[in-house]
Amino acid sequence: FDTTYDDCWLRYERVDDSKLAPYRERLSHAYVSEGAPELGAVRAELRRGLEGMLGRELHLWQHPPRSVDSFLVIGHPEEMRPIHQTIDPDEVWDLHEDGYVIRTVEWEGHECTVVTAPSDRGLVYGTFHLLRRVALGEPIDDLDVVEEPANNSRIINHWDNPFRRSVERGYAGQSIFDWERLPDVRERYYDYARLLASVGINGVVPNNVNTGIPSRPTANDAVSERAGWQLLERDNLEKLEALASVFRRYGIRIYLSVNYAAPIKLGGLETADPHDSEVRQWWQDKVDEIYEIIPDFGGFLVKADSEGQPGPYDYDRSHAEGANVLGEAFEGHDGRVWWRAFVYSEHDDRAVQAYEAFEHIDGEFHDKVTVQIKNGPIDFQQREPVSTLFGAMPETNLGCELQLTGEYTGQGVHATSHIPMWKEVLEFDTYADGEGTPVKDVLAERDGQGIAGVGIVGEDPSWTGNHLLQSNLYGFARLCWDPDLESETIIEEWARQTFGRDEEVVDTVSEILLDSWQACIDYHTGGLGLMHMMYNGEEALENHYDPGPEEWPEYIGATADGIGVDRTSEGSGYAAQYRDPITERYDDPETCPEELLLFFHHLPWEYELEDGRTVIQTLYDNCYAGVEEVRELRAKWESLEGVVDERRHRHVAERFDEHVLQARRWRDRLCEYFYEHSGVPDEKGRVPQA
Ligand code: GCU
Structure with a gap:
């Protein structure tokens, strides 16, 4: 890392002398596959991580090093000798494409630590996993790790205003993305990509969902009349490809927030009506053009008919009709549309609105569309009940939107951990498919689904405004990968990698973060x-x-x-949007959990x-x-x-x-x-x- 900003949990501090031997024995020599850009990243990370932690140079080999007793092997099954002779390739090919295996095997008298995966991205994840083990001081002598992510898409949504370099609801300085200087890339992009990949993030949306000129300029604004919707212009797409090429090395795909009126603003058409054939054609041509420039483009994120953004309601069309014209444009491409459900207008109770706009069109969305729902019905408040939509749209691809930045939880100042809050959301039983259908299972059910998090990083040396808030970035990603992890486990592993192995520090930092949400x-x-x-x-x-x-x-x-x-069934009706027995539980003040009592009554x-x-x-x-x-x-x-x-x-x-x-x-x-x-x-x- 550049010394002007923090290295967060990738500090790679030297292992205590008394504990070095077993790591040095196994990780001083490595034989790593070559070719894909991700493997360049793997090799660079191994060098940095192992040399930092083990205090000596790593030997990288072109072939299995027979002269040493023990070595590390990283590659795909079949590709490399020690692997395919010791691990059944089918076991690996059958994994989720982001999964990996780390196993200690014996090969011709050598002890090999093998990292293998069905994709290059999986090798990146496996490498970071191994490095994390060393950083946490865990043993590596008899490994048998098989990992797969629970959620297919694990995306960061930056609310960054390109050209102005400000960040909406960002409290850590300017945007790290410098559109004026792109396609020149900054070292910081690589380091950001490393942080994200180390915990399994596989998508980044670099621009704000509000694609116009920000209505609420911030102190960090470098004034510019250009706005996010212009990123769909050809020269900006070329800049986007420069960004994509950095993130690609780490298995991360780039997406874009787009403006629903782009066919008018950019295409010069008179309408953006999704039923108009020219509009359809415009989106199709635009998407095809993007894939020519960025072959692994992830897709679009859309905020429509919300807080002044244009959308299908402008043409009396439903959200499904609105989203599908974009979804169709992704047929034949490996990308999709993330369509936000954050919709409200003048209404007696805002809580009921997203459900009213979306529930009745369940089943009408194109398969290439994912409806992205905020965790609660209001707006990232300190604690909200879980959105009713998670239990109400079984025929639609659903995504959950969480907020990493602390808009209502003390912004970049208060050390409020969101991890216990997210756990509560993910564990909430929706009863979508009878008892025992928590949000985490609803999300993990299909490929076209996942979790998105509103970003937290900015140009500040701490990345997140407060060093302790780095844990929200770390924890978000860990929960996307494995929502079964406990808050305590995540926070403890973060603290250990970030502040060193001193038990007093780890315990104290963990206690602080675990108690911070309730205080907030x-x-x-x-x-x-x-x-x-x-x-x-x-x-x-x-x-x-x-x-x-x-x-x-x-x-x-x-x-x-x-x-x-009064949001009971008799009141605004919000409680009635849940499945039974949740409705019943919330309707009665005697059974409604105390922490939500005045939300419902x-x-x-x-x-x-x-x-x-x-x-x-x-x-x-x-x-x-x-x-x-x-x-x-x-x-x-x-x-x-x-x-x-x-x-x-x-x-x-x-x-x-x-x-x-x-x-x-x-x-x-x-x-x-x-x-x-x-x-x-x-x-x-x-x-x-x-
Ligand atoms: C909140 C937030 C806005 C943001 C909006 C959204 O209302 O205050 O800044 O644009 O959420 O999620 O779209």
Whole structure:
């Protein structure tokens, strides 16, 4: 890595002398297949990783090195001698194309560590897996690893505004993608690709879903009148190919966010009506042109009929009609269309809208279309119920959209781990196919599906604004690969690779991250299912960061007699969009989980909860608890002074100071608001009475 930015979890720190021998014995000599660009990446990574960790030069051979007892072999089955004589090629060819096998075998008296896979990308993943084992200090003497990803597509959606280099909802500086300088490529693209490939990401959308000129310019904007929709122009496609060529080395495919009105804006047509034959032809020609330039192009991402973006509603067509014209253009190409379900307009309850727009057209989407659904029905709030659509569209390819960047969870400042939240979403039982159909299974069911994450990185040396937030990038990718992994496991392996093998550091960092989500919920919401209480300021960085409960009263439902929004079957009807018995569970305040209670119910301030406390007192208590929790996180981090290197320690410590202040501001503003509406004083006398 360039010294101007952090190397995140790919630090490759030297293994302790006392533990070196078994690794050096097996990993000092390697015989690696050649040819594909990915194999160049494999060799470069082995050198960097093994030389860093084992402290001596790696010997790369053109043939199996018979003069040494033990060596590493990386290649496809059949291609290389030690492999095909010891591992049944069919076992490998039968794997998912991104899968791999790592196995210790004996060959003509040599002990070989074999990494093999059905594709070049699989070899990249297998190599990173092996390096991770060494970085984690795990044994490698008797390996038998067979890995396959649960989700076929594992994509990062950058909300980067090309030409301006700003990032919508990005809190880590400018966009790393420099369109003015492309096709010149930056070293940082390679390092970003390495980070992504090391955890199995296989797709990147480099531009914002809002493809116009940003309506909310940020401090990082380098003003330009050019906008994301122009990336479909030929010279920009050539620049895109330069980017694609970097990512390709790491098995990552490039996609594009496109504007639904492109046939008008770029093609000079009078309409973008999906039923118009010229429009069809335009999209077909455009897609064919892209594949001529970028043969492994991944596909399109589309935000249509949402927050001012054009879409099929402009022509009275449904989302299926709208998406299918694009989907058809991908017939015969290995790519697809990711069509976002984030659609809402003026309505009494925004939560019901995505379902109303999409559920009735289940089965009408082209096979080359995937409907990409945000995890919850509102918008990446601190905690939301899981979107009803995951259980409602069995005939459609579905993707889940998660947010890595912390738009509502403390932005680039608060060290809020999203990993436990994502786990909750993925484990949620949709009952789509009877009991035991969690979201993770719904997503893993078909090839045309997967998980997309709104990106978090920017030009900042930390990549993510706060060093601890690198864990969200790492954890997102690990969960896409294997949603069965536990939050604890993911966070611990991240901490070990990022901060070294000191157990005290690993334990403390893990505790901080594991507790951070609940703290975030408590001070931002009071913990009973309220949400969307933020300030909608002018400046990008205060927008959605500060408290502003008075701005969106309809999301809170505070009245003199109570609080919360009635989204039961009898109320807005949102709860009725779930399958039974979920509807039943949420409809009844007695069975509705407390953490979502006020999302589904409008209840009297003095409504008694299970532990005998009232709703209002619990809101006060949770807001106060949230601040205490953040203070504890900060104290834990402070205890690592002198143990973690000074630079990173100070960087994170400064952000914890701001975190505590901001948690207090939220607590004070929310408690004041609850008091204003309820008139019920805090039993503990903490909340000032007007
Ligand atoms: C939120 C967010 C916007 C974003 C939108 C989306 O509303 O605040 O910045 O464009 O989600 O997901 O499309």
